[in-house]
Amino acid sequence: MRFVDEFRDAEKAQALSAQITALCEPGRTYRFMEVCGGHTHTIYKHGLEDYLPETVSLVHGPGCPVCVIPMGRLDDAIYIAERDDVIMTSFGDMMRVPGGKGSFFDSKAKGADIRMVYSPLDSLKIAKDNPDKRVVFMAIGFETTAPSTAMTVLRAKADGLQNFSIFCNHVTIIPAIKAILDSPDMRLDGFLGPGHVSTVIGCKPYEFIARDHQKPLVCAGFEPLDILASIYQLMVQLKEGRCEVENQYTRVVPWDGNLKALQVINEVMELRPYFEWRGLGFISHSALKVREAYAAFDAEQIFNIPGIRVADPKACQCGEVLKGVIKPWECKVFGTACTPETPIGTCMVSPEGACAAYYNFGRFTRERVKEATRA
Amino acid sequence: MCLGIPGEVTELLDRPDLAKVNVNGVRRAINIGLLEGENVQPGDWILIHVGFALSKIDEDEAAAALAFLEGVGQSYKDELDALAASSIE
Numbered sequence: 001m002r003f004v005d006e007f008r009d010a011e012k013a014q015a016l017s018a019q020i021t022a023l024c025e026p027g028r029t030y031r032f033m034e035v036c037g038g039h040t041h042t043i044y045k046h047g048l049e050d051y052l053p054e055t056v057s058l059v060h061g062p063g064c065p066v067c068v069i070p071m072g073r074l075d076d077a078i079y080i081a082e083r084d085d086v087i088m089t090s091f092g093d094m095m096r097v098p099g100g101k102g103s104f105f106d107s108k109a110k111g112a113d114i115r116m117v118y119s120p121l122d123s124l125k126i127a128k129d130n131p132d133k134r135v136v137f138m139a140i141g142f143e144t145t146a147p148s149t150a151m152t153v154l155r156a157k158a159d160g161l162q163n164f165s166i167f168c169n170h171v172t173i174i175p176a177i178k179a180i181l182d183s184p185d186m187r188l189d190g191f192l193g194p195g196h197v198s199t200v201i202g203c204k205p206y207e208f209i210a211r212d213h214q215k216p217l218v219c220a221g222f223e224p225l226d227i228l229a230s231i232y233q234l235m236v237q238l239k240e241g242r243c244e245v246e247n248q249y250t251r252v253v254p255w256d257g258n259l260k261a262l263q264v265i266n267e268v269m270e271l272r273p274y275f276e277w278r279g280l281g282f283i284s285h286s287a288l289k290v291r292e293a294y295a296a297f298d299a300e301q302i303f304n305i306p307g308i309r310v311a312d313p314k315a316c317q318c319g320e321v322l323k324g325v326i327k328p329w330e331c332k333v334f335g336t337a338c339t340p341e342t343p344i345g346t347c348m349v350s351p352e353g354a355c356a357a358y359y360n361f362g363r364f365t366r367e368r369v370k371e372a373t374r375a
Numbered sequence: 376m377c378l379g380i381p382g383e384v385t386e387l388l389d390r391p392d393l394a395k396v397n398v399n400g401v402r403r404a405i406n407i408g409l410l411e412g413e414n415v416q417p418g419d420w421i422l423i424h425v426g427f428a429l430s431k432i433d434e435d436e437a438a439a440a441l442a443f444l445e446g447v448g449q450s451y452k453d454e455l456d457a458l459a460a461s462s463i464e
Binding site: 037038041042045046064065066091092093094116117118119120121122125140141144145147148151195196199200221222223251252254258260261264351352 | 427460
């Protein structure tokens with residue numbers, strides 16, 4: 001496993017660091033939110049905060065889809081999974097996430113047929129191979145995975161499958177960013193836009209951030225240099241008094257997104273009036289549900305789910321972490337009662353959750369960056 | 376699940392939305408239906424999310440994405456293991 005001392009292009013990083021420092025105005029502090037959990041991971045892994053002047057800080061955002069699933073939703077999924085005629089299928093990331101009554105793994109240990117899959121298409125295969133069972137796919141993720149789920153539903157329909165459905169928990173990134181911008185305890189100077197989500201939605205949906213909230217946003221890649229370069233672009237905009245949406249990750253992100261992906265999402269799914277996000281509460285039009293035309297593939301309609309609501313554990317401060325109000329290590333249970341082995345909150349479960357990323361790497365970075373830069 | 380994994384298309388399959396792709400030495404069928412109109416051909420690099428190609432990339436970007444993934448460590452390994460067990464059709 002690589003650590004910061006093996007940082008590629010450390011010289012280029014130092015150069016960007018110097019350019020960022022040169023743009024800092026005296027007496028001003030800068031707070032930028034990285035929306036995506038993948039960015040959080042890179043930042044901690046490579047100790048990027050140590051390349052920034054003390055007046056520039058990074059705030060970790062809500063962009064980890066595993067982390068924002070409320071406990072009640074997982075309990076509903078387990079309710080479906082524990083039926084005798086059901087095979088529940090899920091991405092591995094979801095298996096250890098604790099609901100009010102345990103996780104998928106706990107439920108599986110008690111006898112429920114819950115299987116890890118790589119792709120929703122693998123769920124479809126399981127449905128074809130088990131015609132006497134009802135196979136449900138636990139659909140989670142932002143716009144990065146929603147097109148795959150939609151394509152799978154279209155395939156199921158084309159193949160005439162009658163024993164396949166999805167439990168749709170897809171969320172959309174824009175309303176979450178809006179909720180953060182409207183949050184009274186939040187002061188931000190700009191955003192690093194999520195890389196892969198933007199591959200699908202493009203850059204245009206972020207324009208309201210610049211126009212209505214006067215904050216710049218730069219869509220950023222996942223390499224350490226991508227993130228430093230994007231911070232530099234944000235700093236240049238602020239220096240020049242501009243607030244625009246820019247695309248640093250042009251290698252992958254087209255300005256208009258992936259139109260085919262957007263089209264299939266829109267064919268199969270529509271916005272819910274509201275959806276509960278862990279830590280952020282109910283947010284209007286922030287998640288997708290299956291359209292009526294595809295009701296035969298909607299687990300929510302097929303199974304009479306209880307619609308469980310569970311309050312987040314009192315000790316857990318995932319909500320504040322997701323909104324960037326506190327840093328992971330400022331949570332009361334961080335690293336003591338809550339660790340990746342025995343997570344209380346979702347931010348500690350997913351490797352892209354801010355808490356797990358900091359737990360795994362952050363503790364080492366400061367010393368290691370000093371070592372690396374001394375060499 | 377969130378990781379975008381680069382792979383090199385090695386063969387187009389009978390169905391227009393499927394291609395055989397080499398991902399870190401593992402060859403699997405990947406759905407290329409979201410790249411409709413992009414004329415995906417053997418030798419092209421694609422970025423794959425949960426069994427679907429979301430974008431065509433060049434070889435340099437594939438190398439950059441791999442460097443990122445290797446840094447991710449365990450969850451990249453888990454994703455590759457999951458891919459190896461996958462049987463998309």
